[in-house]
Amino acid sequence: xxxxxxxxxxxxxxxxxxxxxxxxxxxxxxxxxxxxxxxxxxxxxxxxxxxxxxxxxxxxxxxxxxxxxxxxxxxxxxxxxxxxxxxxxxxxxxxxxxxxxxxxxxxxxxxxxxxxxxxxxxxxxxxxxxxxxxxxxxxxxxxxxxxxxxxxxxxxxxxxxxxxxxxxxxxxxxxxxxxxxxxxxxxxxxxxxxxxxxxxxxxxxxxxxxxxxxxxxxxxxxxxxxxxxxxxxxxxxxxxxxxxxxxxxxxxxxxxxxxxxxxxxxxxxxxxxxxxxxxxxxxxxxxxxxxxxxxxxxxxxxxxxxxxxxxxxxxxxxxxxxxxxxxxxxxxxxxxxxxxxxxxxxxxxxxxxxxxxxxxxxxxxxxxxxxxxxxxxxxxxxxxxxxxxxxxxxxxxxxxxxxx
Amino acid sequence: xxxxxxxxxxxxxxxxxxxxxxxxxxxxxxxxxxxxxxxxxxxxxxxxxxxxxxxxxxxxxxxxxxxxxxxxxxxxxxxxxxxxxxxxxxxxxxxxxxxxxxxxxxxxxxxxxxxxxxxxxxxxxxxxxxxxxxxxxxxxxxxxxxxxxxxxxxxxxxxxxxxxxxxxxxxxxxxxxxxxxxxxxxxxxxxxxxxxxxxxxxxxxxxxxxxxxxxxxxxxxxxxxxxxxxxxxxxxxxxxxxxxxxxxxxxxxxxxxxxxxxxxxxxxxxxxxxxxxxxxxxxxxxxxxxxxxxxxxxxxxxxxxxxxxxxxxxxxxxxxxxxxxxxxxxxxxxxxxxxxxxxxxxxxxxxxxxxxxxxxxxxxxxxxxxxxxxxxxxxxxxxxxxxxxxxxxxxxxxxxxxxx
Numbered sequence: 001x002x003x004x005x006x007x008x009x010x011x012x013x014x015x016x017x018x019x020x021x022x023x024x025x026x027x028x029x030x031x032x033x034x035x036x037x038x039x040x041x042x043x044x045x046x047x048x049x050x051x052x053x054x055x056x057x058x059x060x061x062x063x064x065x066x067x068x069x070x071x072x073x074x075x076x077x078x079x080x081x082x083x084x085x086x087x088x089x090x091x092x093x094x095x096x097x098x099x100x101x102x103x104x105x106x107x108x109x110x111x112x113x114x115x116x117x118x119x120x121x122x123x124x125x126x127x128x129x130x131x132x133x134x135x136x137x138x139x140x141x142x143x144x145x146x147x148x149x150x151x152x153x154x155x156x157x158x159x160x161x162x163x164x165x166x167x168x169x170x171x172x173x174x175x176x177x178x179x180x181x182x183x184x185x186x187x188x189x190x191x192x193x194x195x196x197x198x199x200x201x202x203x204x205x206x207x208x209x210x211x212x213x214x215x216x217x218x219x220x221x222x223x224x225x226x227x228x229x230x231x232x233x234x235x236x237x238x239x240x241x242x243x244x245x246x247x248x249x250x251x252x253x254x255x256x257x258x259x260x261x262x263x264x265x266x267x268x269x270x271x272x273x274x275x276x277x278x279x280x281x282x283x284x285x286x287x288x289x290x291x292x293x294x295x296x297x298x299x300x301x302x303x304x305x306x307x308x309x310x311x312x313x314x315x316x317x318x319x320x321x322x323x324x325x326x327x328x329x330x331x332x333x334x335x336x337x338x339x340x341x342x343x344x345x346x347x348x349x350x351x352x353x354x355x356x357x358x359x360x361x362x363x364x365x366x367x368x369x370x371x372x373x374x375x376x377x378x379x380x381x382x383x384x385x386x387x388x389x390x391x392x393x394x395x396x397x398x399x400x401x402x403x404x
Numbered sequence: 405x406x407x408x409x410x411x412x413x414x415x416x417x418x419x420x421x422x423x424x425x426x427x428x429x430x431x432x433x434x435x436x437x438x439x440x441x442x443x444x445x446x447x448x449x450x451x452x453x454x455x456x457x458x459x460x461x462x463x464x465x466x467x468x469x470x471x472x473x474x475x476x477x478x479x480x481x482x483x484x485x486x487x488x489x490x491x492x493x494x495x496x497x498x499x500x501x502x503x504x505x506x507x508x509x510x511x512x513x514x515x516x517x518x519x520x521x522x523x524x525x526x527x528x529x530x531x532x533x534x535x536x537x538x539x540x541x542x543x544x545x546x547x548x549x550x551x552x553x554x555x556x557x558x559x560x561x562x563x564x565x566x567x568x569x570x571x572x573x574x575x576x577x578x579x580x581x582x583x584x585x586x587x588x589x590x591x592x593x594x595x596x597x598x599x600x601x602x603x604x605x606x607x608x609x610x611x612x613x614x615x616x617x618x619x620x621x622x623x624x625x626x627x628x629x630x631x632x633x634x635x636x637x638x639x640x641x642x643x644x645x646x647x648x649x650x651x652x653x654x655x656x657x658x659x660x661x662x663x664x665x666x667x668x669x670x671x672x673x674x675x676x677x678x679x680x681x682x683x684x685x686x687x688x689x690x691x692x693x694x695x696x697x698x699x700x701x702x703x704x705x706x707x708x709x710x711x712x713x714x715x716x717x718x719x720x721x722x723x724x725x726x727x728x729x730x731x732x733x734x735x736x737x738x739x740x741x742x743x744x745x746x747x748x749x750x751x752x753x754x755x756x757x758x759x760x761x762x763x764x765x766x767x768x769x770x771x772x773x774x775x776x777x778x779x780x781x782x783x784x785x786x787x788x789x790x791x792x793x794x795x796x797x798x799x800x801x802x803x804x805x806x807x808x
Contacts, residue, residue: 004516039464039465055455064440065439103667106666111413199408241669241671262507263504264504269644
């Protein structure tokens with residue numbers, strides 16, 4: 001029965017993370033694997049009030065079919081916030097409400113990618129984007145990340161050799177690495193992409209979660225040849241599946257056709273609940289609480305690693321977001337570490353699925369710090385340290401045996 | 405900038421209905437154009453209670469990310485209902501929760517259709533399916549509908565000549581025609597498709613809304629080579645965007661990969677609200693109210709047409725659902741009728757967009773009866789009758805002038 005399926009289904013790999021998450025759902029496992037925001041910070045009471053209000057005041061309307069673009073006052077709120085936070089002048093008609101960032105990626109892939117079209121990714125890059133674009137049989141070109149963002153020289157050379165349709169970036173608190181592009185790098189990237197006529201897809205799912213350093217302009221500030229993606233998942237709640245795409249009108253026209261064919265429109269009740277929540281509450285005050293909590297968790301995780309990990313293990317110290325990135329010494333496998341760690345009931349995501357080429361990153365891994373409490377972080381990092389000692393000891397012994 | 409888009413975006417036509425609906429949103433227009441369920445029948449109070457309950461008891465959980473397949477107890481409910489209503493033995497793992505039927509179509513298209521793959525449609529056929537499959541650059545073959553369902557001989561001959569990947573049908577209270585397949589026709593279709601190894605996609609969005617006649621088995625009852633689609637849009641509320649696909653496990657595996665890449669999972673709060681609603685309320689009692697109301701509206705619309713329309717105008721008298729189908733005499737254009745009707749502030753959907761070939765159905769149109777009250781139906785049909793008299797008088801005069 002295999003050949004009844006479309007070719008595109010061969011190109012997609014089974015989600016490694018999905019498999020890992022199944023293992024880590026057991027309550028005895030301390031999991032740094034998922035990408036979950038901390039549910040203790042969800043504004044449950046406020047969402048409940050908002051739901052009651054829209055249902056009691058406009059129940060028949062909020063349960064009916066609605067427009068493909070999304071609820072206009074919600075799009076207006078997003079546009080105003082872009083103006084306030086980033087100085088961007090966005091028309092609400094340049095915003096499309098989606099079922100979260102993953103659908104934004106699916107719609108962008110659908111609208112732009114023919115089989116074999118090239119997409120430039122960060123290396124390591126966001127797994128969800130790799131999955132979404134793989135469905136449309138894209139070819140990936142991965143450009144290494146430096147501490148201040150993508151390697152611009154490398155990006156330029158690659159585009160000189162062979163153009164691409166899209167460049168995908170999580171420019172702020174990147175998933176998986178936690179790194180953030182410098183202002184200069186954003187400017188440089190915008191210029192390089194413009195020169196080569198490549199559209200930038202700037203996924204800003206974490207941008208509001210900065211707990212250290214200063215806010216930076218988006219790449220969109222330097223080039224309107226940029227599609228911006230945003231999400232309510234990390235600043236309100238992900239179960240509502242609500243995000244958006246911000247794009248120029250000629251692109252938006254195509255995205256709306258694709259969105260209509262994909263599911264007519266996003267859940268209207270949830271759009272109205274989120275809008276009511278935004279009307280009745282102080283979003284910035286709420287985000288401040290999230291940033292404070294996540295910042296403390298990152299601090300604790302970093303200090304625990306400094307205390308317990310071998311010195312040769314390196315890691316990023318992100319200024320925001322939910323993840324940090326660990327690099328083991330060359331030759332030490334994070335997959336082998338994962339096997340040891342699962343025996344100790346602690347989990348993370350090995351780096352491999354974040355690479356589009358098969359032979360990179362086998363010594364890297366991603367740790368999530370948003371969804372664990374202090375005790376879990378302390379105990380989990382200690383257990384990981386024990387596993388690391390054991391694994392690296394084995395590697396040292398093996399090297400000694402095979403050495404000169 | 406045109407050539408930056410994927411080829412598939414050239415294949416999609418702009419939605420005619422979307423354009424029409426914009427015109428008909430003015431409050432003075434009596435609209436038989438949309439496909440909206442009647443919002444007066446939405447269980448607003450009950451949805452509000454369900455929302456309060458799940459948010460107050462499990463707020464942190466219902467607002468968090470969840471599984472791609474959908475909430476298991478909701479899938480179990482659907483499986484049990486299949487057993488009770490249709491005698492089908494369905495494993496809950498053969499059910500995937502989607503954002504309504506339109507997403508079910510998108511995922512099915514994604515999983516099965518390569519460019520140029522053939523899809524057999526009903527003629528006239530459901531516009532949303534034409535849109536969804538067009539995105540994947542399908543080739544359509546349309547087989548005429550008879551009073552008891554698709555023309556089976558014609559279906560068999562067409563598949564003899566040239567095979568197809570999928571056959572798409574709304575077998576009960578079809579959109580747009582309102583016709584229902586007989587039990588024998590369902591059996592015959594299942595056998596023909598099996599013979600040719602063509603998968604049946606049976607969209608049963610309206611099947612629960614029967615106000616006359618007796619329930620029939622699904623095509624799935626005769627062949628498990630059938631993908632069944634269901635929806636809560638017509639029996640609870642469409643703004644929650646909640647439907648499902650029921651398919652054999654080897655197909656489901658691919659659908660889950662596609663769903664994950666498309667948007668991770670369907671809105672979890674809404675899944676939990678619907679499940680809580682189903683636990684706390686009598687769904688059959690609620691559906692009985694909808695059927696009673698829609699049946700009375702259909703009766704009124706049919707009797708008004710019998711009284712006021714010219715005798716040469718034919719129409720279906722559906723036993724359920726939300727639509728009926730009008731056929732004008734040959735040579736009378738429903739597009740011209742639409743122009744006259746809009747001047748009289750009454751709207752419908754001309755038949756043209758329901759045909760995949762360009763030269764059919766110019767004398768047909770769809771009327772929705774679920775979303776108008778008695779006064780609107782009486783007044784709207786009277787106005788349409790006036791327009792018909794005027795248009796058909798013109799056609800008669802023109803024919804007389806050009807006649808022998």
